[in-house]
Amino acid sequence: MKINARKYPASATLLPKCPTGIQGLDEITGGGLPRGRPTLVCGGAGCGKTLLAAEFLVRGAVQFDEPGVFMAFEETEEELMANVASLGFDLAGLIRRKKIFIDFVHIEPSEVQESGEYDLEGLFVRLNHAIDSIGAKRVVLDTLEALFSGLRNETILRAELRRLFRWLKDKGVSAVITAERGRESLTRHGLEEYVSDCVILLDHRVNDQIATRHLRVVKYRGALHGTNEFPFLIGGDGLSVLPITSLGLNHKVSSERIATGIPRLDAMLGGRGFFRGSSILLTGTAGTGKTIISSNFAQAAARRGERVLFFSFEESPNQIIRNMHSIGLRLEPLLKRGLLRFHSARPSLYGLEMHLATMFKEIAAFQPHVVIVDPITSLMDLGTVSEGKGMVTRLIDYLKAGQVTTLFTSLTQGGHALQQSEGGMSSLMDSWLLLQDFEGNGERNRVLYVLKARGMKHSNQIREFLISDHGIDVVDAYIGPSGVLTGSARAAQSSLEKAAVLANQQEAARLKREVERKRAAIERQISGLRSDYESESAELRRIAEQVGTSTQMLTTEQAESGRLRQADAKVAPGTRRHLHNGRRSL
Amino acid sequence: MKPKTAKRLVSARSRAKPWQLRLYVMDETPKSRTALANLKQLCESHLKGRYHITVIDLLKRPHLAKGDQILAIPTVVRRLPSPVRTIIGTLTDTANVLVGLDLRPAG
Numbered sequence: 001m002k003i004n005a006r007k008y009p010a011s012a013t014l015l016p017k018c019p020t021g022i023q024g025l026d027e028i029t030g031g032g033l034p035r036g037r038p039t040l041v042c043g044g045a046g047c048g049k050t051l052l053a054a055e056f057l058v059r060g061a062v063q064f065d066e067p068g069v070f071m072a073f074e075e076t077e078e079e080l081m082a083n084v085a086s087l088g089f090d091l092a093g094l095i096r097r098k099k100i101f102i103d104f105v106h107i108e109p110s111e112v113q114e115s116g117e118y119d120l121e122g123l124f125v126r127l128n129h130a131i132d133s134i135g136a137k138r139v140v141l142d143t144l145e146a147l148f149s150g151l152r153n154e155t156i157l158r159a160e161l162r163r164l165f166r167w168l169k170d171k172g173v174s175a176v177i178t179a180e181r182g183r184e185s186l187t188r189h190g191l192e193e194y195v196s197d198c199v200i201l202l203d204h205r206v207n208d209q210i211a212t213r214h215l216r217v218v219k220y221r222g223a224l225h226g227t228n229e230f231p232f233l234i235g236g237d238g239l240s241v242l243p244i245t246s247l248g249l250n251h252k253v254s255s256e257r258i259a260t261g262i263p264r265l266d267a268m269l270g271g272r273g274f275f276r277g278s279s280i281l282l283t284g285t286a287g288t289g290k291t292i293i294s295s296n297f298a299q300a301a302a303r304r305g306e307r308v309l310f311f312s313f314e315e316s317p318n319q320i321i322r323n324m325h326s327i328g329l330r331l332e333p334l335l336k337r338g339l340l341r342f343h344s345a346r347p348s349l350y351g352l353e354m355h356l357a358t359m360f361k362e363i364a365a366f367q368p369h370v371v372i373v374d375p376i377t378s379l380m381d382l383g384t385v386s387e388g389k390g391m392v393t394r395l396i397d398y399l400k401a402g403q404v405t406t407l408f409t410s411l412t413q414g415g416h417a418l419q420q421s422e423g424g425m426s427s428l429m430d431s432w433l434l435l436q437d438f439e440g441n442g443e444r445n446r447v448l449y450v451l452k453a454r455g456m457k458h459s460n461q462i463r464e465f466l467i468s469d470h471g472i473d474v475v476d477a478y479i480g481p482s483g484v485l486t487g488s489a490r491a492a493q494s495s496l497e498k499a500a501v502l503a504n505q506q507e508a509a510r511l512k513r514e515v516e517r518k519r520a521a522i523e524r525q526i527s528g529l530r531s532d533y534e535s536e537s538a539e540l541r542r543i544a545e546q547v548g549t550s551t552q553m554l555t556t557e558q559a560e561s562g563r564l565r566q567a568d569a570k571v572a573p574g575t576r577r578h579l580h581n582g583r584r585s586l
Numbered sequence: 587m588k589p590k591t592a593k594r595l596v597s598a599r600s601r602a603k604p605w606q607l608r609l610y611v612m613d614e615t616p617k618s619r620t621a622l623a624n625l626k627q628l629c630e631s632h633l634k635g636r637y638h639i640t641v642i643d644l645l646k647r648p649h650l651a652k653g654d655q656i657l658a659i660p661t662v663v664r665r666l667p668s669p670v671r672t673i674i675g676t677l678t679d680t681a682n683v684l685v686g687l688d689l690r691p692a693g
Contacts, residue, residue, distance in 0.1 A: 105655065107655070107657065111671065112673070113672070113673040113685060113686025114674050115675040115677050115682035116621075116675035116676030116677055116679055117676045118659060118660060118661075118674045118675040120657055120658055121612040122661065125644045125645075125648045125651050125659075126652055126657075129649055129651065147657075
């Protein structure tokens with residue numbers, strides 16, 4: 001078998017992709033590395049080249065059933081196995097099951113003498129043998145540059161490398177070739193000139209004593225790809241490149257509303273609270289109650305049975321729980337039920353990107369409905385304004401894609417809690433609540449208002465909010481001649497109005513009593529008249545009866561007198577006859 | 587190790603400690619033939635009667651490439667006497683080969 005390069009006609013259709021299985025990388029590259037073509041991964045020492053290559057291979061074998069060959073020029077099989085074991089993969093098992101083949105290529109310049117012409121058929125043979133023995137679809141060459149230190153004849157080497165890349169293409173394997181970053185070029189030995197399909201650059205930078213790894217797809221022929229520098233992490237389960245989602249404004253929107261946990265605040269927001277999946281900014285100076293409102297929001301959500309993830313960058317979870325307890329907010333039952341989770345970290349613990357990465361990881365693991373970041377400004381202070389904004393944008397995009405409602409608190413400096421320090425962040429937010437201090441009358445009071453709320457009717461009123469043992473109470477602030485009245489001034493105004501109301505109420509009651517009394521008097525009169533009438537009509541009836549009786553008596557008397565007159569003529573008729581006669585005469 | 591397909595070229599008489607040389611080639615190419623001819627000539631003039639040359643054709647025995655860390659073709663590996671020495675190329679530069687095989691000090 002002679003290994004000769006044969007040219008296949010390039011496919012005119014879309015480049016097929018070979019998924020890496022590495023979190024985030026497939027999203028950036030739109031599905032993976034070019035299938036059947038070599039990809040160059042370059043970067044400085046310790047930036048994760050070998051790990052990326054190894055993960056590409058191992059995930060290919062485990063997740064995509066594509067066996068792979070790892071040709072190591074720098075590490076022995078044992079070293080490699082130990083490194084990959086840290087990703088949680090059983091490399092030895094994969095090798096046993098013929099899913100992975102490792103070939104350690106050792107070149108020791110001091111042991112090798114060159115004399116005359118040669119080629120690298122030996123390398124080709126080994127690679128070919130390795131590929132054929134397990135039916136490999138993926139190949140890693142880590143790193144080819146070791147050849148440059150092992151072989152002195154660069155002319156032959158370059159010619160052979162060119163042949164190697166062509167051979168890899170003809171073989172149809174998806175290959176990852178790692179290379180050391182050069183001072184002025186992408187790679188120290190100019191390997192990029194052989195790999196024209198895809199070049200990925202890894203970078204490990206220290207900024208302000210905080211190190212961050214970055215990944216950039218320098219080139220991807222025939223495919224759309226994110227050209228930005230994306231931070232990536234090497235974690236317990238391998239690499240993860242951020243952002244996990246694509247940066248697009250095409251997320252679904254929900255018209256569902258969720259309550260804030262403060263009824264009056266809901267009322268200010270068109271009566272029903274915030275939109276689900278919206279981003280909310282809560283700005284205020286120190287001590288204006290940002291954490292309290294956030295905790296209220298968290299509690300309300302958790303009580304609805306939603307999962308809430310609370311990122312706290314200033315207070316420890318226990319401190320928040322204790323403080324909220326003092327105003328009657330009990331968070332620990334929700335914590336125990338697993339509906340609420342805290343993630344606390346000092347902002348200076350690591351870089352902005354690392355924070356973002358850990359936040360993504362937490363969010364991906366907990367799958368919350370509501371996320372609270374308290375305060376986002378501590379994080380934004382870690383980088384420049386544009387970095388901070390970029391981070392918030394990515395976070396919001398990620399959360400919105402998952403329909404997660406997010407509440408960011410923002411600490412503003414100075415006495416006036418206005419828009420100054422938001423640095424363009426506000427334009428990313430759907431709703432913006434402002435918390436402010438009002439000083440006057442020898443006291444400091446808190447007010448709250450809705451600066452913006454996209455897509456909903458909202459109150460234009462400034463409301464005072466009170467923090468008591470029973471939580472938050474939002475009350476109307478009074479507008480007096482000298483402006484908004486809060487605190488005792490509001491209380492005074494309120495009591496004045498209460499007195500007036502009381503007086504009005506008393507007057508009304510008095511009027512009511514008066515009317516009642518009048519009605520009673522009239523009714524009394526009516527009943528008097530009625531009894532008068534009744535007594536008169538009774539009298540009338542009595543008279544009429546008297547008249548009737550006397551008439552009858554008169555008639556009887558007349559008849560009697562008549563009979564008595566007849567009786568003078570006929571003496572001694574019996575009593576009965578007398579009666580009979582008498583009746584007959586009637 | 588005596589691969590079945592390997593050609594065994596033995597010198598006239600084996601001495602107590604014969605040199606074990608392996609020549610890795612890839613098919614019967616002009617380069618392979620040149621290398622073998624050069625090696626034989628060199629051995630005849632410097633190691634007469636106390637060397638074994640084993641020619642390994644990687645085209646037929648590809649799995650043998652890994653053992654001696656073969657990258658380049660042709661490659662001569664001196665298995666014995668130790669330490670192992672490796673010379674790559676067609677062995678046209680005799681001086682280099684002699685240095686490589688420790689038959690002549692470097693420089």
